[in-house]
Amino acid sequence: MVKTSTTQKSQSETSYAPGIASGDSMLSSFFEDELKDIYWAEKNIVKTLPKMKKAATSEKLQQAFEDHLQQTQTHVERLEKAFELMGKKAQAKKCDAMAGIIEEGKGIIEETEKGTATRDVGLILAAQKVEHYEISTYGGLAQLATTLGLNDVADLLKQTLNEEKETDELLTEIAETDVNYEAATEEE
Numbered sequence: 001m002v003k004t005s006t007t008q009k010s011q012s013e014t015s016y017a018p019g020i021a022s023g024d025s026m027l028s029s030f031f032e033d034e035l036k037d038i039y040w041a042e043k044n045i046v047k048t049l050p051k052m053k054k055a056a057t058s059e060k061l062q063q064a065f066e067d068h069l070q071q072t073q074t075h076v077e078r079l080e081k082a083f084e085l086m087g088k089k090a091q092a093k094k095c096d097a098m099a100g101i102i103e104e105g106k107g108i109i110e111e112t113e114k115g116t117a118t119r120d121v122g123l124i125l126a127a128q129k130v131e132h133y134e135i136s137t138y139g140g141l142a143q144l145a146t147t148l149g150l151n152d153v154a155d156l157l158k159q160t161l162n163e164e165k166e167t168d169e170l171l172t173e174i175a176e177t178d179v180n181y182e183a184a185t186e187e188e
């Protein structure tokens with residue numbers, strides 16, 4: 001006698017269709033929580049960028065900080081719009097990671113001398129850590145928004161994501177063309 005195994009799997013239990021999570025799903029509240037986190041971060045970057053501009057020596061770097069300050073104010077507004085689209089109140093929740101990165105940036109200003117290219121190198125390094133945190137956050141959140149069927153929110157997050165990427169590239173360019181070489185010639 002031949003034994004036959006006829007285990008059947010329920011297809012409906014394993015299939016997953018994106019864009020159907022309900023507004024009160026666990027994923028949806030996780031997403032909302034993460035929005036609060038980056039909202040706190042952006043609001044604090046608005047407060048920090050003027051200090052970084054003031055500490056910078058290179059005019060190109062000062063201009064980059066100034067321009068990104070304007071963009072960051074828009075990032076705050078886009079997040080407020082995202083909360084509104086979800087029918088939620090815009091709320092900030094302390095982002096420990098960004099608080100740490102900002103703190104590190106302050107340390108760089110304290111440890112370096114005013115008017116030196118070495119300080120500018122440090123400022124760029126600190127600013128790029130901020131941008132990379134933002135890039136990973138907005139990349140992930142835009143993807144989640146799409147999964148949740150929140151396409152308008154996803155569009156807003158992607159607009160900000162692109163600006164963070166552009167800023168990161170601009171900072172690399174300033175480091176390579178304007179600051180790093182000069183810093184290498186500075187003596188202690």
Ligand SMILES: [Fe+2]
Nearest residue numbers: 042072075134
């Ligand atoms: Fe931003």
Ligand SMILES: [Fe+2]
Nearest residue numbers: 131134164167
């Ligand atoms: Fe940024």
